[in-house]
Amino acid sequence: MIWESSYWKEDLLKLSDKINKVYLSTAYDDDMLVEFEKDIMIVMYSVRKLVEAKKLSANTEQIQLQVKSFRNRKNVTRLNWHRIQELYDLDLTSNESIKASYLYNQIIHSYIFLVSLNEEGIVEGFYFTSDRTRNQKLFYIALRQLDRYINIVGNDNPVEERYEYNKIIEDYINVASTSKRDHGIG
Numbered sequence: 001m002i003w004e005s006s007y008w009k010e011d012l013l014k015l016s017d018k019i020n021k022v023y024l025s026t027a028y029d030d031d032m033l034v035e036f037e038k039d040i041m042i043v044m045y046s047v048r049k050l051v052e053a054k055k056l057s058a059n060t061e062q063i064q065l066q067v068k069s070f071r072n073r074k075n076v077t078r079l080n081w082h083r084i085q086e087l088y089d090l091d092l093t094s095n096e097s098i099k100a101s102y103l104y105n106q107i108i109h110s111y112i113f114l115v116s117l118n119e120e121g122i123v124e125g126f127y128f129t130s131d132r133t134r135n136q137k138l139f140y141i142a143l144r145q146l147d148r149y150i151n152i153v154g155n156d157n158p159v160e161e162r163y164e165y166n167k168i169i170e171d172y173i174n175v176a177s178t179s180k181r182d183h184g185i186g
Helices: 006-023 030-052 100-108 143-154
Strands: 064-071 094-099 110-117 123-130 137-142 158-166 171-179
Touching: 006 030, 006 143, 030 100, 030 110, 030 143, 064 100, 064 143, 094 100, 100 110, 100 123, 123 143, 137 143
Parallel strands: none
Antiparallel strands: 064 094, 064 137, 110 123, 123 137, 158 171
């Protein structure tokens, strides 16, 4: 359980700053890509913990993010997972809107996590899919899109919450939570 969420949110904002100052502006090397993957995993786990601890407003919890998806063509295994050009139809892109909870679970449980670079070798985004969805589709999210979401989470400070007792689970559930500002990802 997270008692004081400000420390978690401050760290998210620091990682957002790193995304902008390093990952979106510096040509990659292998060490940086390892660090990038670790940072994204920490971000996604942190967001999940904040959601589970009810430290975010309902609006933030319900945010939808825009991703691209690509349908699977071949069985994905531990020996071929890195060959996404063969395994997925990358020429046929579908645009999808997914809940943040779906996004962070896909990334936390990723079977595939591959960085996408532009011509200058700078990170643009990354491909991912979980162990459960690897034989259905592959997703891609632009790093700027994810960074906007991280900033929303890092700056979300609920000012009002309402709880009701649930007899079935023998505990209180959060039925409403609002923050000072309404936000979305554009």
